[in-house]
Amino acid sequence: QSVLTQPPSVSGAPGQRVTISCTGSSSNIGTGYDVHWYQQLPGRAPKLLIYVTNNRPSGVPGRFSGSKSGTSASLAITGLQAEDEAVYYCQSYDSSLSGSVFGGGTKLTVL
């Protein structure tokens, strides 16, 4: 059981918009700790996608955006492309564990 909860899978057609939720608790997201998102393509290492809720590293398309409210966060992907098919992970800090925690990952399928 992951400390942060994500849906196991989401899907969408090319060009559509999808969102991936990340639900935490009062010891992590709810306390105000930031949320970060990673994209993991098959057979590859995770890659930073969004940091500090809604900041994109250089090279990440503007189609990716993040938000946070209360004990949850979301990753939105607009204009879905086939290359977006991957597993997406959220990450934050947990004060009870005194360390970083990840969501269980969400597999995005582009139909």
Place this chain on the structure above:
Amino acid sequence: QVQLQESGPGLVKPSGTLSLTCAVSGGSISSSNWWSLVRQPPGKGLEWIGEIYHTGITNYNPSLKSRVTISVDKSKNQFSLKLSSVTAADTAIYFCAKILETGTSSWFDPWGQGALVTVSS
């Protein structure tokens, strides 16, 4: 541009000690950064193992703390993981990562390519 490269034995016997080294290139391990290890069992999600500052200060995942040691070798610009009393449950891809942070947050970037370590007799 900092790069990380994992290395170590790909096969460890049950009850033995897993050893992994993370070589840092393109930057100094003594920069103002923490360095971390994350693992991923085959087909499963990510688990934070622990982190180290160049001065040797460490933080560990409570679930692994009794078995984990992370150390730094500034002369070689690398840091290392030792995980003792391993079982098949420790079979995973082990990633090294640099930690970036603000006052209230830390995240991982970049990551090494990962090294698969299998625990089996």
